[in-house]
Amino acid sequence: xxxxxxxxHVPDAQFDRHLTGPGxxxxxxxxxxxxxxEYALEAALQLSEARGGAKAGNEVIALSMGPAGAVxxxxxxxxxxxxxxxxxxxxxxxxxxAAATSLALAAAIxxxxxxxxxxxxxxxxxxxxxxxSLVPAQLAERLGLPQVTFASSLEVxxxxxxxxxxxxxxxxxxxxxxPALVSVTDQINEPRYPNFKGILAAKKKKITxxxxxxxxxxxxxxxxxxxxxxxxTAEARxxxxxxxxxxxxxxxxxxxxxxLAAQKLL
Amino acid sequence: MAKxxxxxxxxxxxxxxxxxxxxxIANSLGQAVVAVNGxxxxxxxxxxxxxxxxxxxxxxxxxLDDYLVAPKAAYLAAxxxxxxxxxxxxxxxxxxxxxxxxLGVKLNAGVITDVVGVDADxxxxxxxxxxxxxxxxxARTAVAVLTVKPNSVxxxxxxxxxxxxxxxxxxxxxxxANAARVTGRAEKPASGRPELTxxxxxxxxxxxxxxxxxxxxxxxxxxxxxLGASRAATDAGWIGHDYQxxxxxxxxxxxxxxxxxxxxxxxxxxGMQTSKVIVAINKDAESPIFExxxxxxxxxxxxxxxxxxEEIKKRKG
Ligand SMILES: Cc1cc2nc3c(=O)[nH]c(=O)nc-3n(C[C@H](O)[C@H](O)[C@H](O)COP(=O)(O)OP(=O)(O)OC[C@H]3O[C@@H](n4cnc5c(N)ncnc54)[C@H](O)[C@@H]3O)c2cc1C
Ligand SMILES: Nc1ncnc2c1ncn2[C@@H]1O[C@H](COP(=O)(O)O)[C@@H](O)[C@H]1O
Numbered sequence: 039x040x041x042x043x044x045x046x047h048v049p050d051a052q053f054d055r056h057l058t059g060p061g062x063x064x065x066x067x068x069x070x071x072x073x074x075x076e077y078a079l080e081a082a083l084q085l086s087e088a089r090g091g092a093k094a095g096n097e098v099i100a101l102s103m104g105p106a107g108a109v110x111x112x113x114x115x116x117x118x119x120x121x122x123x124x125x126x127x128x129x130x131x132x133x134x135x136a137a138a139t140s141l142a143l144a145a146a147i148x149x150x151x152x153x154x155x156x157x158x159x160x161x162x163x164x165x166x167x168x169x170x171s172l173v174p175a176q177l178a179e180r181l182g183l184p185q186v187t188f189a190s191s192l193e194v195x196x197x198x199x200x201x202x203x204x205x206x207x208x209x210x211x212x213x214x215x216x217p218a219l220v221s222v223t224d225q226i227n228e229p230r231y232p233n234f235k236g237i238l239a240a241k242k243k244k245i246t247x248x249x250x251x252x253x254x255x256x257x258x259x260x261x262x263x264x265x266x267x268x269x270x271t272a273e274a275r276x277x278x279x280x281x282x283x284x285x286x287x288x289x290x291x292x293x294x295x296x297x298l299a300a301q302k303l304l
Numbered sequence: 305m306a307k308x309x310x311x312x313x314x315x316x317x318x319x320x321x322x323x324x325x326x327x328x329i330a331n332s333l334g335q336a337v338v339a340v341n342g343x344x345x346x347x348x349x350x351x352x353x354x355x356x357x358x359x360x361x362x363x364x365x366x367x368l369d370d371y372l373v374a375p376k377a378a379y380l381a382a383x384x385x386x387x388x389x390x391x392x393x394x395x396x397x398x399x400x401x402x403x404x405x406x407l408g409v410k411l412n413a414g415v416i417t418d419v420v421g422v423d424a425d426x427x428x429x430x431x432x433x434x435x436x437x438x439x440x441x442x443a444r445t446a447v448a449v450l451t452v453k454p455n456s457v458x459x460x461x462x463x464x465x466x467x468x469x470x471x472x473x474x475x476x477x478x479x480x481a482n483a484a485r486v487t488g489r490a491e492k493p494a495s496g497r498p499e500l501t502x503x504x505x506x507x508x509x510x511x512x513x514x515x516x517x518x519x520x521x522x523x524x525x526x527x528x529x530x531l532g533a534s535r536a537a538t539d540a541g542w543i544g545h546d547y548q549x550x551x552x553x554x555x556x557x558x559x560x561x562x563x564x565x566x567x568x569x570x571x572x573x574x575g576m577q578t579s580k581v582i583v584a585i586n587k588d589a590e591s592p593i594f595e596x597x598x599x600x601x602x603x604x605x606x607x608x609x610x611x612x613x614e615e616i617k618k619r620k621g
Pocket of ligand 2: 136
């Protein structure tokens with residue numbers, strides 16, 4: 039089985055995050071592998087292992103699109119267990135919105151499938167910076183693949199994909215045939231950590247550096263120029279500050295109600 | 305006049321407030337037209353007319369719900385072509401965002417999610433990076449696709465209301481060709497409380513409730529609020545995953561968020577820190593939740609919460 043896992047390099051939410059520059063794009067210093075993509079990688083590794091792993095010809099390719107630093111998301115994926123990586127990077131990609139990102143990633147996935155077809159594209163449920171959840175659905179549309187998104191469980195039997203998708207009013211069982219695109223939630227598994235052996239093994243694994251020219255995408259279709267939306271203004275919201283903090287002395291419940299009454303919240 | 309298309313998926317027996325909000329925005333942008341999928345009751349159709357819908361589109365196919373997202377996007381693309389709509393407004397749910405995503409590709413239209421307001425010129429307002437920035441964004445394309453969060457605008461019906469013209473739209477024959485099929489559906493029981501993302505008040509519990517949401521349910525009911533939870537509580541199986549607030553759960557922005565027995569991890573804050581007023585009840589004075597609480601109580605939730613519930617009941621008589 040040949041699986042492409044999409045891994046995004048995102049600013050670490052443990053630190054303050056900023057929008058910068060004329061296009062109000064995300065500052066990517068202090069970035070990490072998006073933690074929601076670790077679930078997609080884990081799902082891919084489990085599928086590969088259940089079929090005998092790399093020895094049996096299974097492949098898990100970690101693909102990231104982003105500036106130079108994004109190669110770290112690919113490297114981390116190799117340490118965790120992906121068999122090879124691909125990093126799509128090009129100055130012209132800067133400022134890409136979901137439409138431009140999905141266009142470029144679709145072309146990169148086609149490129150990775152040129153020698154042997156990709157059976158499954160796995161993604162996270164959302165990027166922890168953009169948080170749009172648009173890219174997986176747009177990729178499915180662009181690649182003409184069945185879309186199985188927000189999967190909280192996933193089984194692949196032969197060509198048959200079965201997933202569970204939890205909605206508010208109902209929980210659905212969703213089925214498709216391979217090749218397919220699946221996005222997974224944080225309910226699906228418990229991602230593993232890289233171990234010492236994995237970190238050593240990763241050094242020998244191949245990362246393919248891709249540019250727009252390699253994947254046959256015109257610079258005008260991506261980046262700020264090719265994006266279909268523009269962020270016009272961005273204003274930092276003043277951080278919340280702590281208000282009144284009291285220690286319960288037996289009447290805190292009543293004090294709470296007095297506070298709510300004063301705020302006209304009752 | 306510019307046309308704004310509202311998509312309402314399975315309106316059911318009565319229109320939801322969030323659907324009326326979409327219609328209110330559509331009216332502010334131009335002439336409102338509506339595309340429905342699923343059963344359409346007469347009084348729902350009448351309510352749509354009363355809220356400004358001039359045309360009511362329905363799909364020729366009745367099996368769109370048997371597939372995930374894809375054929376609904378194909379249907380909407382056909383409605384946009386038929387209506388000439390310049391803006392498409394959808395609910396900001398998982399399905400709504402994904403239908404928007406695919407529609408954007410089909411129409412080469414810019415898609416903006418998590419919108420909380422739309423100006424007359426189409427500028428969309430939203431907040432990003434877990435509420436740390438407010439931004440304005442605009443589609444650069446002929447058609448704009450926006451998914452709008454609930455509680456974004458006050459519902460207003462236009463002065464002139466009429467009976468919408470009914471139009472059936474042929475769903476493209478290949479709409480289901482590469483779509484994933486929904487082969488099983490388990491309905492979830494309704495709680496009778498307000499919808500979490502729309503509620504004015506949310507009472508949320510975490511690991512500190514230790515398996516017993518009873519006291520929080522009573523407080524929620526005394527306040528007429530919805531119940532929420534941290535991932536620790538949903539992972540423990542004490543309450544359904546649909547109640548999870550946070551990065552991988554619901555994003556809520558109520559007037560009042562009461563957090564009890566929740567430490568306030570970054571992923572939890574991501575889903576609630578734009579709430580108007582935050583109250584925190586936690587035993588541990590060092591919990592990060594106190595950094596963002598307007599009113600914090602260092603104490604045992606099993607003492608504080610029931611006492612507050614009693615006091616509210618007393619005051620409300
Ligand atoms: C990818 C990813 C996504 C995540 N998404 C989410 C998400 O969407 N939402 C979310 O909430 N979390 C999410 N998390 C988990 C998050 O990191 C925290 O682990 C989680 O929020 C902790 O829940 P908690 O505060 O209930 O539990 P804890 O951190 O264990 O805190 C329990 C608190 O209860 C207090 N307490 C205990 N007993 C009492 C009592 N009797 N009275 C008062 N206080 C008491 C304790 O002092 C403590 O502060 C995610 C994590 C990851 C890795
Ligand atoms: N630049 C990128 N590189 C690799 N994967 C991405 C990128 N952007 C988005 N994705 C994938 O798409 C998912 C959803 O992202 P988003 O639509 O931005 O919320 C992420 O979890 C990733 O798996």
